[in-house]
Amino acid sequence: xxxxEHVLAGVERIAVLGVGLIGGSLAxxxxxxxxxxxxxxxxxxxxxSERALAxxxxxxxxxxxxxxxxxxxxxxxxxxxxxxxxxxxxxxxTCAGQAVVTDVGSVKAAxxxxxxxxxxxRFIGAHPxxxxxxxxxxxxxAGLFRHSxxxxxxxxxxxxxxxxxxxxxxxxAGCEVLEMPPAVHDEALAVTSHLPHLLAFALMEQFAxxxxxxxxxxxxxxxxxxxxxxASSDPALWADIALQNRExxxxxxxxxxxTLERFAEQLRQGDQAALAAGFARAxxxxxxxxxxxxxxxxxxxxxx
Amino acid sequence: xxxxEHVLAGVERIAVLGVGLIGGSLAxxxxxxxxxxxxxxxxxxxxxSERALAxxxxxxxxxxxxxxxxxxxxxxxxxxxxxxxxxxxxxxxTCAGQAVVTDVGSVKAAxxxxxxxxxxxRFIGAHPxxxxxxxxxxxxxAGLFRHSxxxxxxxxxxxxxxxxxxxxxxxxAGCEVLEMPPAVHDEALAVTSHLPHLLAFALMEQFAxxxxxxxxxxxxxxxxxxxxxxASSDPALWADIALQNRExxxxxxxxxxxTLERFAEQLRQGDQAALAAGFARAxxxxxxxxxxxxxxxxxxxxxx
Numbered sequence: 001x002x003x004x005e006h007v008l009a010g011v012e013r014i015a016v017l018g019v020g021l022i023g024g025s026l027a028x029x030x031x032x033x034x035x036x037x038x039x040x041x042x043x044x045x046x047x048x049s050e051r052a053l054a055x056x057x058x059x060x061x062x063x064x065x066x067x068x069x070x071x072x073x074x075x076x077x078x079x080x081x082x083x084x085x086x087x088x089x090x091x092x093x094t095c096a097g098q099a100v101v102t103d104v105g106s107v108k109a110a111x112x113x114x115x116x117x118x119x120x121x122r123f124i125g126a127h128p129x130x131x132x133x134x135x136x137x138x139x140x141x142a143g144l145f146r147h148s149x150x151x152x153x154x155x156x157x158x159x160x161x162x163x164x165x166x167x168x169x170x171x172x173a174g175c176e177v178l179e180m181p182p183a184v185h186d187e188a189l190a191v192t193s194h195l196p197h198l199l200a201f202a203l204m205e206q207f208a209x210x211x212x213x214x215x216x217x218x219x220x221x222x223x224x225x226x227x228x229x230x231a232s233s234d235p236a237l238w239a240d241i242a243l244q245n246r247e248x249x250x251x252x253x254x255x256x257x258x259t260l261e262r263f264a265e266q267l268r269q270g271d272q273a274a275l276a277a278g279f280a281r282a283x284x285x286x287x288x289x290x291x292x293x294x295x296x297x298x299x300x301x302x303x304x
Numbered sequence: 305x306x307x308x309e310h311v312l313a314g315v316e317r318i319a320v321l322g323v324g325l326i327g328g329s330l331a332x333x334x335x336x337x338x339x340x341x342x343x344x345x346x347x348x349x350x351x352x353s354e355r356a357l358a359x360x361x362x363x364x365x366x367x368x369x370x371x372x373x374x375x376x377x378x379x380x381x382x383x384x385x386x387x388x389x390x391x392x393x394x395x396x397x398t399c400a401g402q403a404v405v406t407d408v409g410s411v412k413a414a415x416x417x418x419x420x421x422x423x424x425x426r427f428i429g430a431h432p433x434x435x436x437x438x439x440x441x442x443x444x445x446a447g448l449f450r451h452s453x454x455x456x457x458x459x460x461x462x463x464x465x466x467x468x469x470x471x472x473x474x475x476x477a478g479c480e481v482l483e484m485p486p487a488v489h490d491e492a493l494a495v496t497s498h499l500p501h502l503l504a505f506a507l508m509e510q511f512a513x514x515x516x517x518x519x520x521x522x523x524x525x526x527x528x529x530x531x532x533x534x535a536s537s538d539p540a541l542w543a544d545i546a547l548q549n550r551e552x553x554x555x556x557x558x559x560x561x562x563t564l565e566r567f568a569e570q571l572r573q574g575d576q577a578a579l580a581a582g583f584a585r586a587x588x589x590x591x592x593x594x595x596x597x598x599x600x601x602x603x604x605x606x607x608x
Contacts, residue, residue, distance in 0.1 A: 082576075129525040149522060178522065185523075191514065192524045196531040199503055202564045204586035206556075209563075210495065213589065217596035218453060218482065219489075220496045221433040223537075224593070226530040227500045231590045233527075235583035239576050246571055252510075253568050257561070259513075260506045264557050267550055272386075272543050279539035282508035285517065286535045289528070292521035 007168040012037045015072035017065050017087060019043050019052040021131060022104045023078030024140030027057050029173035032142040042068040043137075044079075052137045066094040074165060077103040080237050081244040084111050088118040095119070100162040102126050102169070106189060107244040108153045108182035121159030124166040125182055127151045127189070128175055135234050143174070150175035153182040190248035195256060197238050198249070200231040311472040316341045319376040321369050321391060323347050323356040325435060326408045327382030328444030331361050333477040336446040346372040347441075348383075356441045370398040378469065381407040384541050385548040388415050392422040399423070404466040406430050406473070410493060411548040412457045412486035425463030428470040429486055431455045431493070432479055439538050447478070454479035457486040494552035499560060501542050502553070504535040 014030070016023040019041035027039050041058030042065050043049040049061040062068035069075050069091045079087055084103060095101065101123045105111050108125045115123030130148040132139065150170035154163050170177050180188075207213055242249055266274045318334070320327040323345035331343050345362030346369050347353040353365040366372035373379050373395045383391055388407060399405065405427045409415050412429045419427030434452040436443065454474035458467050474481050484492075511517055546553055570578045 129523060131525065131527070148525065151523065188516070188520050188523045191511065192520050192528050196507060196528055198567055199507065199564070200531060201583045201586040202560060202567055203500060203503065204589045205567075205582050206559055206563045207495065207593070208585045208589035212492070213592075214596075216492050216496050217593045219433060219455065219492045220593055220597070221435065221452070223435070223534040224496050224500055225597075226533050227504060228590050228593070229530050230527040231583075231586050232594075233587070235587050236580050238583055239580035242571055242579060243574060243576050246574070250568060250571055253564070253571075255510055256506060257564065257568075259510045260503070260557070260561065263502055263506055263509075264554060264561075267546055267554055267557075270547060270550070272547050275546060276540050276543035278509050279505045279535075279542055281512045282505040282535050283537070283539050285508045285512035286532050288517075289511070289521045289524055289532070290536075292518075293524075293529075 006172070007164050008035060008172055011035075011073045011165070013040065013072045014038070014074045014076065015040045015042070015062070015068040016058065016076045016078055017042045017068060017091070018078030019049055019058060019137050019140075020078055021135045021137070021139045021144075022128065023076060024052055024055075024057045024137040025130075025142065025144035026076060026078075026104070026128075026169075026173055027052075028140055028142035029145055030169075033172040033174075035172065037073075040068045040072065048137055052140075055137065055140075057137055057140055065091045069095050069099070071096065072099055074169070075099055075101045076169075077101065077105075079105075080240040081105040081107045081111050082240040085114040085118075088114055092118050098122075100124065100159075100165045102166045104128055105244075106193065106241045108151075108185045110244050112153055112155065112182045116155065116157050121157050122162050124158055124162050125153040126166055126170060127153070127185065128170060128173070129193075130175075135237070145170070146174040148175050149178055151178050151180060151185050153185050154179060155181065186245050187248045187251075190245055190252040194242060194245055194249045195252045197230050197233060198242060198253065199256070200228050201235075201238070204228055204231040310476065311468050312339060312476055315339075315377045315469070317344065317376045318342070318378045318380065319344045319346070319366070319372040320362065320380045320382055321346050321372060321395070322382030323353055323362060323441050323444075324382055325439045325441070325443045325448075326432065327380060328356055328359075328361045328441040329434075329446065329448035330380060330382075330408070330432075330473075330477055331356075332444055332446035333449055334473075337476040337478075339476065341377075344372040344376065352441055359441065359444075361441055361444055369395045373399050373403070375400065376403055378473070379403055379405045380473075381405065381409075384544040385409040385411045385415050386544040389418040389422075392418055396422050402426075404428065404463075404469045406470045408432055409548075410497065410545045412455075412489045414548050416457055416459065416486045420459065420461050425461050426466050428462055428466050429457040430470055430474060431457070431489065432474060432477070433497075434479075439541070449474070450478040452479050453482055455482050455484060455489050457489050458483060459485065490549050491552045491555075494549055494556040498546060498549055498553045499556045501534050501537060502546060502557065503560070504532050505539075505542070508532055508535040 040060040053061040112125040128150040344364040346366040357365040416429040432454040
C-alpha cells in the first residue's frame with residue numbers, strides 16, 4: 001500500500017525520544033518508506049541528538065522532551081525500560097490529547113502498565129525484535145527491521161485507532177507485525193533473548209576472572225565468538241532489561257540451571273548415550289527455529 | 305618457504321583416516337600449498353571416502369585403515385577422540401616404523417596417552433581450532449584453517465623429527481602453530497569451546513522442552529541464532545568430546561554454575577549496580593578476546 005493512502009499519511013509530526021540504534025533506525029526506515037512529515041529527535045546526551053540531526057536521521061534536534069513532543073501526532077519512546085516512567089511523566093503535560101504514544105523496549109508488562117497509567121488507551125507497547133551489539137545513532141540503519149518481527153502488545157484498554165497507527169508504523173518499517181498480551185511477550189523473550197544475554201555475560205564474566213584469560217583468548221575460535229557476541233551488548237541497558245523482566249527471567253534461569261545440571265550429572269556418570277540424546281534433541285530444536293525463519297523468509301543477522 | 309624445500313617435501317604418502325570436515329579440509333589445504341605426494345583417505349562409511357575421492361579431496365579411497373596407512377610417511381587421524389584408541393590399535397601392525405602419526409581432535413590428554421602407548425615419540429597430538437557446524441567431507445574447504453591457530457601438544461616423549469613434521473604440516477595448511485602440554489590445552493579448551501557447546505545445547509534442550517516452543521521460535525532474533533549456532537554441531541561427536549575431557553569440563557561447568565547463580569542472586573536482590581558491573585566486566589573481557597584476534601590478524605568465521 002503506498003504510504004500516502006496509508007494510516008500514517010495523517011501523521012504530520014513524529015517525536016522520537018532516545019534517538020539511538022532502534023529509534024534512529026526507525027526514523028531512517030520511515031523515510032525510506034516514503035514518510036514525508038517531520039521527525040523530531042531528543043536524546044538525553046545532546047551530542048547524540050546533534051549527531052542524529054547531522055546524519056539526517058531527524059529533521060530537528062529538540063533541546064527537551066517537551067519540545068520534541070509538542071504538536072506530535074506520534075511519540076516513540078526509545079529509552080531503556082527503567083527510564084520510561086520518568087520520561088512519560090515528563091512529557092505528559094505537553095503531549096497533545098490525540099497523540100499516540102508507543103515504545104520500542106525489550107520488556108513490555110511494566111512499560112505498558114506505566115504507559116497506560118499516563119496515556120490510557122493512546123499508549124501501545126511495541127518491541128521490534130532486531131538490533132545488534134553496537135549501539136547509538138551512528139549504528140542506525142534504514143534496513144535494520146527488514147525481515148524482522150515486531151511484537152505489539154495491546155490490552156483491553158487500547159484505543160483501536162492508536163493500535164492501527166502503531167501497527168502501520170512497524171509495517172512501514174519493514175517488520176512482520178505480531179500481537180500478544182504484554183506478559184506473554186515477556187515470558188517468551190525471557191527465554192529467547194534475556195536468558196541468552198545473561199548466559200553469554202556469565203561466560204565472559206568467568207573468562208574475565210580466569211587466571212590465564214589472556215592465554216585463553218588465543219584459544220578461541222568462531223564458535224566462541226558467535227556464542228559470546230551478545231556479551232558485547234550495552235551492560236547498563238541489559239541490567240535494566242533483566243530487572244524489568246525479573247520474574248520471568250528468574251523462572252527461565254531456574255529451568256536452565258536444572259537443564260545444565262542434568263547434563264553435568266550425565267557427564268559425571270559417564271552416560272554418553274544420555275548426553276548424545278540430549279544434544280541431538282537440542283540440535284533438532286535449533287534446526288526447527290532456523291526453519292521457522294527461512295519459511296517466513298526472515299533471516300536477520302541482528303539480535304533482539 | 306616453498307614447499308619443495310620444506311620438511312614436508314620428504315613426505316610421499318599421507319593417510320587421512322576419517323576424511324570429514326577437518327581431515328578433508330587439511331587434504332585440500334595441503335594441495336593448495338603445493339604438496340605433490342599422494343593422499344590416501346579412509347572413512348568408516350564407504351560413501352564418505354568415495355565422495356572424498358569424487359570431490360578430488362584424496363587420490364585414493366582405501367577400503368580399510370590398514371590399506372590407507374601402508375607405506376604412508378604421515379598418518380592423520382580425523383575420527384572422534386573416543387574412537388582413536390581402537391583405530392590406533394588397528395593400524396599399528398601395518399604402520400611403517402618411521403611413519404609419523406598425528407590427530408586433529410578437540411581433546412588432547414587422553415588421545416596423546418593412547419597415541420604414545422601405541423606409537424611412542426612418533427605420535428604428536430594436534431588440534432586445529434577451526435571448524436563449522438556443518439560436518440562431512442562435502443563441507444571441507446581448502447581455506448578452513450587460514451587465520452586459525454593449531455595447538456600442538458608435544459611431551460617429553462616426542463621425537464623432534466616427528467614434531468617438526470607436524471609443525472610443518474599445520475603451517476602449510478595456513479595455521480599459526482602454538483605448542484603447549486596436553487593437559488594445559490584441555491583445561492583451556494574446556495572453557496573456550498567445550499563449555500560454550502554444552503551451554504548452547506542446554507539452552508536448546510530447554511527450548512525443546514518448552515510447552516510453547518513453536519511460538520518461541522517466532523520470537524527469536526539474530527542474537528539467539530548466533531548464541532545457539534554451535535548447538536547445531538554433531539551431537540554424538542560432542543558427547544564424545546565432553547566425556548573425553550570430563551574432568552576439566554566439569555570444573556568449568558562448576559565455576560559457570562557459580563557465576564550464573566551470582567547473577568541470579570543479584571537479580572533476586574534487585575541489585576542493578578552489581579549486575580551492570582558484572583555485565584560491563586564481561587563485555588570488556590569479550591572485547592579483549594576480539595582484540596587478541598584482530599592484532600594477530602586472525603578472524604575466522606568458523607568455530608573450534
